[in-house]
Every structure is written in structure tokens, then in C-alpha cells.
Amino acid sequence: MQINPYLFYDSNCEAAFKFYERVLGGKIEMMLRNEEAPESMPSPPERKKNIMHARMSIDGQVLMASDAPPEHFHKPQGFSVSLTVGDPAEAERKFKALCEGGSVNMPFSKTFFSRGFGMVVDQFGIPWMVNCPLEGH
Known part of the structure; x- marks a missing residue:
């Protein structure tokens, strides 16, 4: 079994992952945008470039994330x-x-x-x- 953090961002997941890649020595392994989803999973035009799923490896550990839809985003709390x-x-x-x-x-x-x-x-x-x-x- 493996436990990995999955972080939700307020439309800045890509910037965050590029920052972590640079300062933590991570490697972005996947960055899937909403526009790459099948037609059966439409997203609003303003969210097409947002990240549906991202995965990064940092020293053999995995960090995953995405941009939360605005109506579902909550300021991170209760964890580090x-x-x-x-x-x-x-x-x-x-x-x-x-x-x-x-x-x-x-x-x-x-x-x-x-x-x-x-x-x-x-x-x-x-x-x-x-x-x-x-x-x-």
C-alpha cells in the first residue's frame, strides 16, 4: 500500500508544480488539462487550461494535485x-x-x-x- 498527498489548488496547480519542480528537485510526470478530457466530460471554456490531474516525483515520493472547481475549492487547513x-x-x-x-x-x-x-x-x-x-x- 502507498499513501500519497493529493493537493487541490485554486487554479494555480501548474505554477505550483513548476515551482516545486525547481525548488524541491521534483520531476513532473503528468500534467493533464481539462481540455484533454473526453467530450463526455466537458468543462467550462474558462477552465479548459486548468489541471485535471498532475503527478510529481520528489526523491522517489509521489505528490499529486489538481485545480479544484471554484465551487469546490476550500483554503487548505488541518494538514501540512x-x-x-x-x-x-x-x-x-x-x-x-x-x-x-x-x-x-x-x-x-x-x-x-x-x-x-x-x-x-x-x-x-x-x-x-x-x-x-x-x-x-
């Missing part, structure tokens, strides 16, 4: 996407990259449970936790 990074400098670099245009909830710093930990909501509204665990944990 958690990144565990073994090297403290790399963890801090990824944290700072995710901060670009976002808002920091907890600055990246050493804690009693990690060599570095921070929380941010990125510019696309997605909450992230970046953790560099203590050695041996």
Missing part, C-alpha cells in the same frame, strides 16, 4: 505536507525556497527533536513542515 531532509543545510535551503512569497508559521531552527525544523504556508496556500531529524531518528 511534511518534508524530511537528512542534511540540515539542504533542509534549510528547501525551507527558505518554500518561504518565497509565502508566510512563515515557525522559522527554521534547531529544536529538541530535530537538527532543524520549520513551518511555512507557501505562495500557493499549501502548508509545509520541513524537518531534519536528529541523527539516528
